[in-house]
Amino acid sequence: xEHNLIDGREKARIILEDVETRLRAxxxxxWNPRLVSLNIGDDRxxxxxxxxxxxxxxxxxxxxxxxxxxxxxxxxxxxxxIQALNADPRVTGIILQRPIxxxxxxxxxxNAIHPSKDVEGMNAQNIGSIVYGDFDLGPCTSLxxxxxxxxxxxxxxxLEVVMVGHSEIVGKPIALLLVEALATVTLCHHGxxxxxxxxxxxxAVIVAVGKPGLIxxxxxxxxxxxxxxxxxxxxxxxxxxKVETRVVGDVDFESACRVAGWITPVPGGVGPxxxxxxxxxxxxxxxxxxxxxxxxxxxxxx
Ligand code: NAP
Numbered sequence: 001x002e003h004n005l006i007d008g009r010e011k012a013r014i015i016l017e018d019v020e021t022r023l024r025a026x027x028x029x030x031w032n033p034r035l036v037s038l039n040i041g042d043d044r045x046x047x048x049x050x051x052x053x054x055x056x057x058x059x060x061x062x063x064x065x066x067x068x069x070x071x072x073x074x075x076x077x078x079x080x081x082i083q084a085l086n087a088d089p090r091v092t093g094i095i096l097q098r099p100i101x102x103x104x105x106x107x108x109x110x111n112a113i114h115p116s117k118d119v120e121g122m123n124a125q126n127i128g129s130i131v132y133g134d135f136d137l138g139p140c141t142s143l144x145x146x147x148x149x150x151x152x153x154x155x156x157x158x159l160e161v162v163m164v165g166h167s168e169i170v171g172k173p174i175a176l177l178l179v180e181a182l183a184t185v186t187l188c189h190h191g192x193x194x195x196x197x198x199x200x201x202x203x204a205v206i207v208a209v210g211k212p213g214l215i216x217x218x219x220x221x222x223x224x225x226x227x228x229x230x231x232x233x234x235x236x237x238x239x240x241x242k243v244e245t246r247v248v249g250d251v252d253f254e255s256a257c258r259v260a261g262w263i264t265p266v267p268g269g270v271g272p273x274x275x276x277x278x279x280x281x282x283x284x285x286x287x288x289x290x291x292x293x294x295x296x297x298x299x300x301x302x
Pocket of ligand 1: 141165166167168169171188190192195208209210211229230232270271274
């Protein structure tokens with residue numbers, strides 16, 4: 001089967017064009033989006049995400065500030081920082097880089113970020129809003145995966161979609177976003193018996209687990225769309241027996257691309273679109289903050 005490679009970098013470029021247009025309109029009115037990234041500890045993968053986010057922000061003209069904290073920082077120090085950022089009108093968005101040290105309560109810290117500044121869409125209020133069909137500030141990776149599935153041209157209404165992985169920030173929100181679009185969704189996880197029975201009958205398979213090679217070509221219905229969210233570093237032997245580190249997804253690309261109708265590569269698939277969604281959320285957050293400010297001014301005048 002001839003597969004169509006879904007080019008995440010190109011899809012991200014198109015999203016960012018729109019982001020830039022809306023950003024220019026905000027800047028002209030004196031609204032200057034400013035993101036603050038909180039980095040706790042020294043995770044190497046996080047450093048890479050932060051660099052990518054900063055580079056993309058610089059490209060479109062969004063101010064991106066990083067604040068680094070030692071892994072011994074206390075929870076009350078982090079919460080106090082977030083409270084100060086919530087109250088600072090110059091800061092329009094806050095990002096909490098994961099992972100954070102185990103000594104800190106991730107959920108508590110995530111929920112301390114004011115929902116209107118939660119550009120990652122990870123706050124319980126923003127995730128909960130998806131149930132009501134409001135996903136303007138939804139979790140970026142979930143929005144990215146659904147955007148890429150839509151980009152195939154497949155009609156989501158009635159589409160049989162199997163979501164593998166049910167994390168709070170990726171799998172569960174994706175299932176809700178798809179239900180909102182009237183897809184028929186099966187959510188698979190550790191407790192699922194015979195994963196391949198589910199994946200083989202799906203028109204689309206979305207995978208977010210963190211296990212390289214979990215989904216192989218024989219688990220996919222011919223012509224189905226495959227969206228691979230997984231990011232895994234694996235060691236492979238390169239030329240002259242030298243061991244190299246490579247980034248792969250959860251899907252065995254070699255076998256899956258022979259069966260799939262559409263497939264996302266890793267890297268270059270969901271990753272760049274996730275960053276584009278983060279910037280889109282950043283602009284959405286400022287548009288909302290501006291609207292609320294204008295409503296307050298109107299009320300004061302009346
Ligand atoms: P997570 O919180 O660890 O969730 C993994 C999910 O996979 C859990 O729901 C787990 O179920 C399920 N699972 C584990 N083993 C399974 C199996 N054998 N069959 C079916 N389901 C299984 O991870 P996450 O944050 O969702 O991230 C998942 C992957 O996506 C990671 O590789 C991560 O690096 C990547 N990611 C990529 C992006 C991006 O922008 N591209 C963004 C976020 C995450 P149980 O809880 O029942 O064990």
